[in-house]
Amino acid sequence: MKELVIVDSGSANLYSIFKACEMVSLKPEISSNPEVIAAAKAVIFPGVGFFDHAARTIRENRLTDALLKVITDKKPLLGICLGMQLLFTESEESINTADAVKGLGAVAGRVKRFPAGLPVPHVGWNRVMPASGHPLFEGLESGAYFYFTHSYYVQPEKTQVILARTEYAFPFTSAVGDGSLMGVQFHPEKSGPAGLHLLGNFGKIIADNY
């Protein structure tokens, strides 16, 4: 069984996340193989780009069931950026239609576009305020800066799953967690020392899970 599999859904800069995991002594492997992903001890699910494209790609590559199995097996899963958004029920980000696009549905809620009038993408360093004492944020000061780049944000139905919030004209959800499932809107692999610390925390969560 692989210790940590980084999901290759063809839409992310996997090199940086791979190297960042290595920096914190994790032994990641990149894979697009549903069997490998489903059997992993833990999974990182990164993603950038369009929700619409990515949702279609994971369906076409039979990754949906693999990811859902990781979640139902209660193995640690960390969604990053679009990877986190794809865990949600649906998104407003659609290229060709006005209809919402379905995500994995592992977290009840919707992915919404930032309201008009705000510069988008929300790109740059912003402060992350943990909402609870979740192990993912252990040892990080409240208000630590992380690197964001996105035009859509998640709105969970249940506030209990909100792990952290970030202010961008209004407070939006910048991290979610529900049992072994976690997601962050920012890029830990691009957030300097704070980001590496968070990935190290994810490593501890993996270790504690076994």
Add this chain to the structure above:
Amino acid sequence: MLAKRIIPCLDVRDGRVVKGTRFVNIRDAGDPVERAAFYNREGADEIVFLDITASVEGRRAIIDVVRQTAEVVFIPLTVGGGIDSTSFMQELLESGADKVSLNTAALKNPALIREGAEQFGSQCIVVAIDACRVDQQTGSESRKWEVYSHGGRKATGLDLIDWVKKAEAMSAGEILLTSMDADGTLDGYDNEMLAAVADAVQIPVIASGGAGTLEHMYEALTRGKAHAVLAASILHYGTYSIAEIKEYLSSKGLPVRPVNK
């Protein structure tokens, strides 16, 4: 609230950095990877590599530079210079770049901005613009700044404001705006131009060209309404450290990401 970003820009030719004099503490100041790592430790919020390699073969070197940098630097990395296809964008992004910066190729073929944004997300696509003030004697009433291509060597006849609006409409994620008038003067950014562009688009604007003092940076981020400042000489020649810049901006009430946190 977003922190104001301080972005060192490294000019790279054939895989080597071409500017900088103060780097006594690093082994090889001409090595872009070492220089990027140095600025990363100093608290840079992003790194920009501008590849000024003339030959097509020489451009392959930038791929290795990006890959090696991404192994040790965990902040965003932007690469610009000679990028004229989505396949080259993909190579750079797969090597660890987070954004690509398009300039002349986007002027020749604006659809390239959209193609890149559709394939990789608009957050990956920076449109870099070199602009020059139009002589009010000869220029038309409405046109204040003209866009130049080919590293500022060729006038395009395009109005700056028209071009940034077009770039935004084509799904550019950010604008990197260099004032050719101010560049290299150390007299300050062209804040009037910056503000005009920031008012014309919703996407973030990165100010470039002219920084000589800390006040200049503050002015660009306030009067110029820029989200970030690109700095080259002021950092490479050791006039100020990134920590000094951030302390100053912070003391003036601007949000910055603290160094070493």
